[in-house]
Amino acid sequence: xxxxxxxxxxxASIVGITIGGAALMVxxxxxxxxxxxxxxxxxxxxxxxxxxxxxxxxxAAVALGLExxxxxxxxxxxxxRDPAVLQAIEGAVGSRLWEPVTTPExxxxxxxxxxxGTSAAGPSFAPHGDEDATNVIVTGAxxxxxxxxxxxxxxxxxxxxxxxxxxxxxxFDLAQExxxxxxxxxxxxxxxxxxxxxxxxxxxxxSTVAEEFGAIDAAALEAAGVHTLLPAADxxxxxxxxxxxxTTMAEAGLSTPxxxxxxxxxxxxxxxxxxxxxxxxxxxxxxxxxxxxxxALQWVPDPIVQTLVTGREFTVDVLVDRSGFVAGLVPRWRLxxxxxxxxxxxxxxDAEVENAATLALKAVGLVGPANVQGFVTDEGDVVxxxxxxxxxxxxxxxxxxxxxxxxxxxxxxxxxxxxxERLVARxxxxxxxxxxxxxxA
Numbered sequence: 093x094x095x096x097x098x099x100x101x102x103x104a105s106i107v108g109i110t111i112g113g114a115a116l117m118v119x120x121x122x123x124x125x126x127x128x129x130x131x132x133x134x135x136x137x138x139x140x141x142x143x144x145x146x147x148x149x150x151x152a153a154v155a156l157g158l159e160x161x162x163x164x165x166x167x168x169x170x171x172x173r174d175p176a177v178l179q180a181i182e183g184a185v186g187s188r189l190w191e192p193v194t195t196p197e198x199x200x201x202x203x204x205x206x207x208x209g210t211s212a213a214g215p216s217f218a219p220h221g222d223e224d225a226t227n228v229i230v231t232g233a234x235x236x237x238x239x240x241x242x243x244x245x246x247x248x249x250x251x252x253x254x255x256x257x258x259x260x261x262x263x264f265d266l267a268q269e270x271x272x273x274x275x276x277x278x279x280x281x282x283x284x285x286x287x288x289x290x291x292x293x294x295x296x297x298x299s300t301v302a303e304e305f306g307a308i309d310a311a312a313l314e315a316a317g318v319h320t321l322l323p324a325a326d327x328x329x330x331x332x333x334x335x336x337x338x339t340t341m342a343e344a345g346l347s348t349p350x351x352x353x354x355x356x357x358x359x360x361x362x363x364x365x366x367x368x369x370x371x372x373x374x375x376x377x378x379x380x381x382x383x384x385x386x387x388a389l390q391w392v393p394d395p396i397v398q399t400l401v402t403g404r405e406f407t408v409d410v411l412v413d414r415s416g417f418v419a420g421l422v423p424r425w426r427l428x429x430x431x432x433x434x435x436x437x438x439x440x441x442d443a444e445v446e447n448a449a450t451l452a453l454k455a456v457g458l459v460g461p462a463n464v465q466g467f468v469t470d471e472g473d474v475v476x477x478x479x480x481x482x483x484x485x486x487x488x489x490x491x492x493x494x495x496x497x498x499x500x501x502x503x504x505x506x507x508x509x510x511x512x513e514r515l516v517a518r519x520x521x522x523x524x525x526x527x528x529x530x531x532x533a
Contacts, residue, residue: 232300233263236485420515
């Protein structure tokens, strides 16, 4: 996902040479030369045809300091048309607010970033291809999936209203507008969501929090001119209730771990103990001995017990159209995870994995976006462990690999046909994640 470009290592390798007067002069001259080489390489990267390289170059340029990089970034900002790159330039400038204004170029760059950041309409750019710009309200703006959807919609030229129960949700700083509403189990959630959508002129709603689905009043949203495409309540229940999911898989004759409700009776070990209703990896324990199993059953609320499955872990990002047709699938290996979120991954192609995911989705009856999780065991068996009826936290990898999951889902929400040819991803595309700060005053 992150392309390294020439010169980044040069910036990182700048060191001071402080031994002796002569050595100091040599070191100063060497440092100036390396800075000049880095600036030249970064300027070339800021003109790279690949927008990801340009965005990374913008972030790396500020390592030179705003005094040195302001000219580079100003020239890039004036020529740039890709909103994601413009956002990267703005963020790079924002990360150096502590630096003094030492040149006219630094002052001009700061003014540019401030004007762009305070514009209610966001940057001026056209939507992709044959799309019309649309106002879209996105829930779960503080989660990885919500952030990924917000960024993709903005990249495509849509106006995004970010919604979350947390007033500090990071997605608020990535969208053009934001609203704080109650959590999904609050009695006023539905009314507040409808009000936020109608008052901001939203035409479509994308929810990235599966627990919200049952509380969303789709009829009231449609009456307010806000379109939705949500799965049926029973399909959502079959996914969120892990016992119901295991039962559904077994009844359909699909491969899934042996599962017990509240006990490990007749369940071969070693075991994994998890909440019947839960998210991510919270309260999930592996038990390899009887004492560990007993302790885990005491720790986990409303537990289910499953035989531990090992092998290569995968997620399949999927979009199912209104008719129930699986329009596109993107399998990716979960090479590393933290807190249940993929931090390293790689797309791949495997007919058996895609077939298992398709059959599992058919069994639960989902429509819209979903992510299917499972393992390819050492014996080569494909075992589906769970399905989340929403976009995944690893969505950016599937998007970058070429599958237009967000764009086609928005088309489906607006009543347009989903185009399977837009949902084909390239295998072998890798992603590595890192932290990035967002600042606001």
